[in-house]
Amino acid sequence: MTTTRRDIFKFAGGSALGALLTPAPWRLITDTALWSENWPGIPRPARGEIRAKFTHCSLCPAGCAVRARCVGEQPVSLAGVRGGLCPFGVTGHQLPYHPARLRQGPVSEAMAAVADAIAKCGPGERVAVLDLRPGRTASWTARRAMAVLKNGWYIAPVQSPVAVDLTKARTVLSLSAPLLERWGTPANVFAVRDGFRLIQADPVESRTAALADLWLPIRPGSEEALALGLAGQLTSAETAAMTGLSEHQIESVGQTIGFGRLSLVIDRAMSPAVVALNVKLGGWGRTIVPRAEAPVPPEWKKAAPVTDLAAVPDRSIRVLLIDESAPGEYLPWDAIEKKLAAGNPLVVVFAWSANGYGRYAKYVLPTPVYPEATDDIPPAIDSPAPCFRIAAPLLAAPAGVVTPSEFIASLAGLPPADALRERARAIHQGGRGTLVTYADAKSVPVKEVKPDDFWKALNAGGCWVGQALPPANFRAPVGQALPPANPSQGLVVLATPPAPSPASPLFTKLYQESDLLLAPNCIALHPQDAARCGVSAGNRATLETPNGKWSVRILTDSSVRPGVVLAARPEMASASGKVVRV
Amino acid sequence: MNAQKKYGMSIDVDRCTGCGSCMVACAVENNIPPAHAGANDRNGLTWIRVYKVDNGEDYPGKRSAFIPVLCQQCGEHTPCASVCPQQAVDVDPRTGIVGQMPERCLGCRYCMAACPYHARYFNWWDPRWPAGMEKTLNPDVAPRMRGVVEKCNFCHGRWHAAKQKAAAAGKSEIEPGDYVPACVEACPTGAIRFGDLNDPSNDLRHPDSFRLLKKLGTDPKIYYRSKRDWVRNVAQASRPVSSQKEASHG
Numbered sequence A: 001m002t003t004t005r006r007d008i009f010k011f012a013g014g015s016a017l018g019a020l021l022t023p024a025p026w027r028l029i030t031d032t033a034l035w036s037e038n039w040p041g042i043p044r045p046a047r048g049e050i051r052a053k054f055t056h057c058s059l060c061p062a063g064c065a066v067r068a069r070c071v072g073e074q075p076v077s078l079a080g081v082r083g084g085l086c087p088f089g090v091t092g093h094q095l096p097y098h099p100a101r102l103r104q105g106p107v108s109e110a111m112a113a114v115a116d117a118i119a120k121c122g123p124g125e126r127v128a129v130l131d132l133r134p135g136r137t138a139s140w141t142a143r144r145a146m147a148v149l150k151n152g153w154y155i156a157p158v159q160s161p162v163a164v165d166l167t168k169a170r171t172v173l174s175l176s177a178p179l180l181e182r183w184g185t186p187a188n189v190f191a192v193r194d195g196f197r198l199i200q201a202d203p204v205e206s207r208t209a210a211l212a213d214l215w216l217p218i219r220p221g222s223e224e225a226l227a228l229g230l231a232g233q234l235t236s237a238e239t240a241a242m243t244g245l246s247e248h249q250i251e252s253v254g255q256t257i258g259f260g261r262l263s264l265v266i267d268r269a270m271s272p273a274v275v276a277l278n279v280k281l282g283g284w285g286r287t288i289v290p291r292a293e294a295p296v297p298p299e300w301k302k303a304a305p306v307t308d309l310a311a312v313p314d315r316s317i318r319v320l321l322i323d324e325s326a327p328g329e330y331l332p333w334d335a336i337e338k339k340l341a342a343g344n345p346l347v348v349v350f351a352w353s354a355n356g357y358g359r360y361a362k363y364v365l366p367t368p369v370y371p372e373a374t375d376d377i378p379p380a381i382d383s384p385a386p387c388f389r390i391a392a393p394l395l396a397a398p399a400g401v402v403t404p405s406e407f408i409a410s411l412a413g414l415p416p417a418d419a420l421r422e423r424a425r426a427i428h429q430g431g432r433g434t435l436v437t438y439a440d441a442k443s444v445p446v447k448e449v450k451p452d453d454f455w456k457a458l459n460a461g462g463c464w465v466g467q468a469l470p471p472a473n474f475r476a477p478v479g480q481a482l483p484p485a486n487p488s489q490g491l492v493v494l495a496t497p498p499a500p501s502p503a504s505p506l507f508t509k510l511y512q513e514s515d516l517l518l519a520p521n522c523i524a525l526h527p528q529d530a531a532r533c534g535v536s537a538g539n540r541a542t543l544e545t546p547n548g549k550w551s552v553r554i555l556t557d558s559s560v561r562p563g564v565v566l567a568a569r570p571e572m573a574s575a576s577g578k579v580v581r582v
Numbered sequence B: 001m002n003a004q005k006k007y008g009m010s011i012d013v014d015r016c017t018g019c020g021s022c023m024v025a026c027a028v029e030n031n032i033p034p035a036h037a038g039a040n041d042r043n044g045l046t047w048i049r050v051y052k053v054d055n056g057e058d059y060p061g062k063r064s065a066f067i068p069v070l071c072q073q074c075g076e077h078t079p080c081a082s083v084c085p086q087q088a089v090d091v092d093p094r095t096g097i098v099g100q101m102p103e104r105c106l107g108c109r110y111c112m113a114a115c116p117y118h119a120r121y122f123n124w125w126d127p128r129w130p131a132g133m134e135k136t137l138n139p140d141v142a143p144r145m146r147g148v149v150e151k152c153n154f155c156h157g158r159w160h161a162a163k164q165k166a167a168a169a170g171k172s173e174i175e176p177g178d179y180v181p182a183c184v185e186a187c188p189t190g191a192i193r194f195g196d197l198n199d200p201s202n203d204l205r206h207p208d209s210f211r212l213l214k215k216l217g218t219d220p221k222i223y224y225r226s227k228r229d230w231v232r233n234v235a236q237a238s239r240p241v242s243s244q245k246e247a248s249h250g
């Protein structure tokens, strides 16, 4: 038998076809898949002893208790102790590695420049600290330092003098307060959520409005008018005209929250009009109480008073030190700028990222970020009792960062001291309240704890809880009838609830890989408004407000009130904005 | 011999604020990287995704709800498992969990086409974290390579850890509190609950609950609840999205 060339081809072809029916090619593919799984470019998780550490989240005033899972010293996940954490808290351990993180800054140069500028302050010129998260022990240090400097001023956003007790409320009327979105401590709010009826008066169907028992779509900026109307300081007809609600709706809400019905009225900052309404409803001492602070050493009482930015004379600040190391309330830059002295004022910003006021400052000094920073978190708005809890660091801060309170204290020549420890000592000496420790879920009267053990427990994530003030000491602030805001020219830009910024890069899951959150560079408006502005979903546009211009991407959302633009960045909020297609 | 478990969830849509904690907690736990610059809602990796849905009306009649959707851990006729040519998908008879083995996955994506819940995700890019952030990776879960499919596995690494803990204590059963998926642990509102559906002491399969796309008969192990009729109706649509392509409130 002769073997022809054709036979060879037939054999080769048959073999190739036959091989496909054997496991060999599949094996090859599988092995390739396996090999590629171990591609050298894939990061390998670190190994080590797994342990739990406890701390408090300092990313917002809620100060949630946190259990960190650590591999060796490295936190790899964070969870709540008494309930879940918000997404900022869940991803907080990633912030030290954020691409926008600042690690180096001209610390000694800034120190020399500040000392020089203080020495050259003219008559009537001031050195001021602007603290975006007042009430911390670090805030007390800044106040003490400003008291030492004869022209020192301590400026902070106005804090509500009251706290709320949600456990006592049967009805909560929220005037655009994001109650279910970190307005209070999530664990406290959701633990009692089934115990009260929630009425949300809100210009947009916010997340809180979406889950409220009743949503009242009011005009933007008419929250205070509604409070005054319900307090009887405006007639139903006037209130209806200002809020856009019907008189019947207003009267029906008035009846629901009527006197003595354990009702609580809240707004974003518990303004005087809202406090006065609560008093009128009989809530004083029940659903609202005076906000109590943890004790401080007696010698700290000589601190500079807290001044509201609005009360600072224009063009009076020569040196301004802005502490935004702990995320807090946003104050518009133009309101700050007009307080600066003419002719080269010195602005120094302490921040962990370049996102905030740093762009307006001569020096931006890098600070530790949660969970590297050691800080305390004052009682949250829904904490009727005073408390003292420390955001104990889970990680060492990198060399090159500066702690704002230490920088400010050294300017005033305050002796270097561990202020947190001094305060813990003062609390312990007071002998009141209890120490709560999370690792063993125990609550022990402070009197039974030795001072060193008290300090150790606080640093291991413990919390001191004091006693609420007795009702006899209450003095209610008085609400004033303010004139209603002028009708807006153009679109009203509302910002979503304030959030720590920047957030972990994993937030891209929420606004890039899904549509759950509004991205920082996006605005949402009603489709009719979008059409009126000549834009549609996905377009690029410019948002123009008196505060500035931003390049944004458009999203349309028919749950946004016509006439309103929703933005994720607080600096975009404005009573009159314009959207221009680019 | 261990009693056979059937792990499942109950999700109360009326408690979900759409905060997204579950989504980021899942990414932290399962070493899912932040979005690649080119990623979007069609090709991103979100083992659990919270969809914003609405009643189809306009302001002020519009009402919204948030529905977290993850792998529904289909039971009897697991669509993804039946189409995988590599047997990279299987249903663990001890737990009822539909597992995904990226080591076996060819990246053919048949399973993605078969999954009626859009609960499977393809790795279009190499897994990358910003410099230094890889230190925060969970040591119990291996990052996956570009070119394979992945999905929710009820945090299987946690199940293994709970098993080990039980074994170390000389027990054959794990304590229910020792095995809780990351999304359940993270949810601040308590909207997601988890447990053994075979355990009569929990009410995960409450008679008022419903399952997504029930008509398909895939026997999902995720049970949803809502008192709102329109939410229950939306849950039967093939993809639970809002009536328009829209933003949610941040």
Ligand code: SF4
Pocket: A057, A058, A059, A060, A061, A062, A063, A064, A085, A086, A087, A088, A089, A090, A182, A185, A186
């Ligand atoms: S609510 Fe505030 S304190 Fe609590 S986890 Fe979130 S950011 Fe942290």
Ligand code: SF4
Pocket: B070, B071, B072, B073, B074, B078, B079, B080, B081, B098, B114, B115, B116, B117, B118, B119, B120, B151, B218
């Ligand atoms: S939901 Fe999709 S991925 Fe999950 S088991 Fe069912 S078919 Fe498979």
Ligand code: SF4
Pocket: B015, B016, B017, B018, B019, B020, B021, B022, B023, B050, B066, B068, B186, B187, B188, B189, B190, B191, B192
């Ligand atoms: S964590 Fe809970 S409330 Fe937040 S989106 Fe997920 S399921 Fe909803």
